[in-house]
Amino acid sequence: MSEAYDALLLVSFGGPEHPDDVLPFLANVTRGRGVPPERLAEVAEHYQHFGGVSPINQQCRDLLREIERGTDLPVYWGNRNWHPMLADTVAQMRDDGIKRALAFVTSAYGGYSACRQYLEDIAAARAAVGPSAPVIEKLRHFHDHPGFVEPHADAVRAARATLPPGGNVRVVFTAHSIPTSMAATAGPDGGRYEAQLDETAALVSAAGAPDLPWDLVWQSRSGPPHVPWLEPDVNDHLAALAADGVTGVVVSPIGFVSDHLEVIWDLDNEAASTAKRLGLDYVRAATPGTDPRFVAMVHDLVRERVNAADSARRSRLGTLPLWDTCSLGCCPPPRRGAP
Structure with missing residues (x-):
């Protein structure tokens, strides 16, 4: 496994961890989307209801810990909208000598915000780090795993x-x-x-x-x-x-x-x-969180990408087409503000 890829990257949405983080975080989330100020204020109140702390970052730490237990690859974590920011994580990976990594994104589905935007985030982070940034390949959708x-x-x-x-x-x-x-x-x-x-x-x-x-x-x-x-x-x-x-x-x-x-x-x-x-x-009903079967799924998706035999017999229950690499025209970004 380590001959083909030398790291695994957990990529998630991110969330504030202090009351002062809430509005800057929401500004990152909604930049360019034309979200009304009153809606931002409403969502900010949701976060303040929980002390300005989103549970998502701790949930990522918990998932990261469980994933690390089942792989010999170093596992990194970077977020789309809040610290640890993806570009900072990719820079750390470069400094650690990582050359080629797989990315597990905490979204099971296709679509622009569920998939393509994460690909754009990874590309932007690599561009910010420069030519020495590691190659990062996103793992497939897992909606039917x-x-x-x-x-x-x-x-x-x-x-x-x-x-x-x-x-x-x-x-x-x-x-x-x-x-x-x-x-x-x-x-x-x-x-x-x-x-x-x-x-x-x-x-x-x-x-x-x-x-x-x-x-x-x-x-x-x-x-x-x-x-x-x-x-x-x-x-x-x-x-x-x-x-x-x-x-x-x-x-x-x-x-x-x-x-x-x-x-x-x-x-x-x-x-x-x-x-x-x-x-x-x-x-x-609860979500998977750190259910051992969900953690094992991450390792299974890595094996699929690394080993041709595993790729040929994907673990899945559905029938919709699946692929490893999206085409350039797949799930284009929305026209902001268009009806």
Whole structure:
């Protein structure tokens, strides 16, 4: 393994770790996106509700520690939007003599913000470091890998068991909403983000609650009001379910790998409050986090890329096409502010 690649890089979104970090962090996240100031102030309050600290960085530290236990490669960590910044990490890798690394990104899906933007971030970090920066290759999407699907399925099963017996129960899968124009250009044929999420939802449902109906809905919209985003929003959908006679919901955030702020605020606070107001029994299923199967998946993805025999027999449960390297025209960036 070390003859082909000499490091593994964990790449994540990043989050503030002090109240003074919140607004600079949000400025990094939303730069050039035309997000209304009132929406930024609203999101800032979400972070301040937790002392200005996002749980995502500690979750990355925990994941990093578990990944390190199963590989002989040095493992580094860099973020898109907050420290440790990706460019600083790539500079450290250069100083340590790293020449060629694989990158595991904490996003299972395709699309611009879920995949292409991370590729751009890696390229920008390498450009900032200069010609001596290591080559960095992103690992494939893992939306249908057993190490991702099975922890989600077990979490749905465990969450369901906490609901009162009987009743009209439904599973509601959630993921981060994106502009519909971005969704339409995700993947070489368009629609890849939604298609992968739909496949993940079907796989998790079949394994975790095969007898329950399910829906895929969206959360965490942040763009300008005139730009159409994927709908329905989870809160609107809960209202529709209650009106249709549903009495209980298991909400499974399959769009996420850990319980970071968009999960604990949007689902554990806002959606849970909506459900309480509607009289719905509500429980939120856990995310993979540092589940041993999820950690083992990272090692498996590395083996796939390194060994031709492993690449030929990818560990996966779905049928959508997969590839290691995206084409240059795949998932183009959105036209900012376009309707």
